[in-house]
Amino acid sequence: MATRRKIKHPVTVEAKLGRHKAVGLAYKDAGVTMIDPRQEPKDYLDTLIHEYLHHLFPEWKEKAVAIAGTAIADYLWEQGYRKVSQ
Numbered sequence: 720m721a722t723r724r725k726i727k728h729p730v731t732v733e734a735k736l737g738r739h740k741a742v743g744l745a746y747k748d749a750g751v752t753m754i755d756p757r758q759e760p761k762d763y764l765d766t767l768i769h770e771y772l773h774h775l776f777p778e779w780k781e782k783a784v785a786i787a788g789t790a791i792a793d794y795l796w797e798q799g800y801r802k803v804s805q
Contacts, residue, residue: 729774731767742766745773760802765792 729745733756736742743766744753752770754763769788772779779787 726775729771743770745770747774747777761792761796763802764796764800765789768792768795 727750729747729750729752731752731754734753735757736744736753736755742755742758742762746752752767752774754766754770756763758766765788768791769784772784772788776784
């Protein structure tokens with residue numbers, strides 16, 4: 720098995736982002752990802768993955784992040800992954 724490197728995950732904050740005209744924002748320098756909770760569940764998953772990809776790969780162009788994020792979200796959704804309220 721390959722050795723896993725420790726990645727510091729961002730803190731995820733839910734906030735209404737309408738005034739930003741966004742559903743998600745990534746602030747890598749601050750280690751914060753903001754997600755608008757008013758999204759449908761699958762869209763929320765897509766946004767969460769999208770913003771995390773920005774955190775992991777800040778050099779990626781927006782189009783690459785969007786394509787990869789949606790592909791991962793679609794795959795996980797097809798596998799039955801859903802957010803469970805805690």
